[in-house]
Amino acid sequence: MDFQLNDIQEMIQKTFQDFSEKEVKPQAEAIDANKEFPMELFKKVGDLGFFGMRYPKDAGGTELDVVSYSLAVMKLAKGSLSLAAACTMQSLMGTFFLYKFGDDEVKGYFKQALDGEKIGGICMTEPDAGSDLFGIRTKAKVMDDHYILSGQKTWVTSAPVADFFTVFAKTDNHEKLSIFFVPTHLNGVHIGKSIEKLGVRGSVTSEVAFDEVKLPKNYLLGEIGGGTESMKEILAEIRIMTGALAIGVAEAAFEEAVEYAKTRKQFGRPIGKFQAVRLKMADMAVQLETARHYVFYAASLSDQNLPRQKESMIAKLYASECANDICDKTSRIFASYGYAMEYPIQRFLRDARFTLIGGGTSEILGINIGKELGL
Numbered sequence: 538m539d540f541q542l543n544d545i546q547e548m549i550q551k552t553f554q555d556f557s558e559k560e561v562k563p564q565a566e567a568i569d570a571n572k573e574f575p576m577e578l579f580k581k582v583g584d585l586g587f588f589g590m591r592y593p594k595d596a597g598g599t600e601l602d603v604v605s606y607s608l609a610v611m612k613l614a615k616g617s618l619s620l621a622a623a624c625t626m627q628s629l630m631g632t633f634f635l636y637k638f639g640d641d642e643v644k645g646y647f648k649q650a651l652d653g654e655k656i657g658g659i660c661m662t663e664p665d666a667g668s669d670l671f672g673i674r675t676k677a678k679v680m681d682d683h684y685i686l687s688g689q690k691t692w693v694t695s696a697p698v699a700d701f702f703t704v705f706a707k708t709d710n711h712e713k714l715s716i717f718f719v720p721t722h723l724n725g726v727h728i729g730k731s732i733e734k735l736g737v738r739g740s741v742t743s744e745v746a747f748d749e750v751k752l753p754k755n756y757l758l759g760e761i762g763g764g765t766e767s768m769k770e771i772l773a774e775i776r777i778m779t780g781a782l783a784i785g786v787a788e789a790a791f792e793e794a795v796e797y798a799k800t801r802k803q804f805g806r807p808i809g810k811f812q813a814v815r816l817k818m819a820d821m822a823v824q825l826e827t828a829r830h831y832v833f834y835a836a837s838l839s840d841q842n843l844p845r846q847k848e849s850m851i852a853k854l855y856a857s858e859c860a861n862d863i864c865d866k867t868s869r870i871f872a873s874y875g876y877a878m879e880y881p882i883q884r885f886l887r888d889a890r891f892t893l894i895g896g897g898t899s900e901i902l903g904i905n906i907g908k909e910l911g912l
């Protein structure tokens with residue numbers, strides 16, 4: 538078992554760490570305050586080859602492993618979880634099904650998405666169907682030479698700026714889920730205004746309505762009823778990446794906490810000299826190190842094509858819970874300054890909440906881990 542990064546992974550880590558430190562971190566506060574999609578930075582992330590990291594070279598990607606991809610996600614998230622969330626959506630769920638099942642026309646969108654020239658989102662969640670994906674009501678009527686798509690989706694990341702969606706729906710001839718490609722310029726696609734959110738406010742999110750949208754037959758991605766099986770192909774990676782997003786924001790908070798504990802003086806000493814603060818910092822270090830290593834472990838199982846369903850759920854559950862606890866402890870160490878909007882601590886705390894929800898809530902993951910244990 539090898540716990541060292543190889544040369545390529547080291548290089549990826551450095552590239553994204555430098556980019557994040559120099560270009561993302563200085564803009565993170567404005568991205569949050571403006572609540573606008575960070576288009577310029579998003580394009581720069583595209584220039585770094587991030588959107589194609591998990592795709593083969595002959596498809597226009599850079600064909601890197603899941604450990605490298607996790608490193609890049611962590612470092613982007615350390616700079617801004619808003620930017621990282623939008624970029625991860627583009628590089629994984631937003632494009633995977635186009636790559637896997639698209640014909641030449643659909644692949645044209647995919648190729649442009651790898652450069653950040655087109656933006657993709659995924660529409661699964663509905664007002665009455667979140668964790669219970671099978672409860673969705675969006676319907677695709679099967680006609681002779683086309684489909685008619687109708688339904689209401691919500692919480693669609695990047696929807697206000699998207700060029701296309703991957704939409705989960707049920708056809709009228711099958712009870713299982715199917716997946717459709719839907720360019721946003723089609724008649725009947727209505728994108729609602731951005732949802733006001735607690736955190737990741739630069740990763741814009743909105744409702745989307747499909748009102749009898751006519752889709753040609755080639756916009757079905759995969760088989761009728763094949764949606765669940767197709768989703769399983771990237772489910773582990775989605776969870777590992779949500780874990781990596783959580784580690785990124787936790788790293789940012791932890792570094793601020795260490796620095797503050799060394800420099801903030803009370804009772805004539807740096808607060809880090811007080812045992813209560815020092816023990817808190819030690820707990821945070823333990824949480825961060827163990828969660829980070831577990832995310833890499835799950836990523837390396839993925840790279841070796843070994844079973845990883847349970848491990849990816851543990852990685853996501855543990856990393857997101859640790860990240861939220863680390864951000865909370867950081868806020869306590871900063872005390873009043875952790876409560877002030879001019880310091881980033883409050884943003885870390887707000888942003889980290891997202892990682893508890895995306896990729897499956899802790900409760901749903903816990904239930905599924907239990908199933909993997911045969912319970």
Ligand SMILES: Cc1cc2nc3c(=O)[nH]c(=O)nc-3n(C[C@H](O)[C@H](O)[C@H](O)COP(=O)(O)OP(=O)(O)OC[C@H]3O[C@@H](n4cnc5c(N)ncnc54)[C@H](O)[C@@H]3O)c2cc1C
Binds near residue numbers: 658667691897898
């Ligand atoms: C910032 C953000 C971005 C998002 N982006 C997207 C996106 O791009 N595309 C998309 O399709 N969706 C997106 N989502 C939606 C997300 O996937 C859902 O919010 C998530 O699946 C949970 O669904 P819900 O919010 O409806 O909660 P519910 O499913 O209504 O859950 C409510 C509570 O009940 C618990 N619960 C539910 N079922 C069970 C059960 N069986 N046992 C025990 N507890 C249970 C949950 O854990 C939770 O605590 C996004 C959400 C957020 C916050």
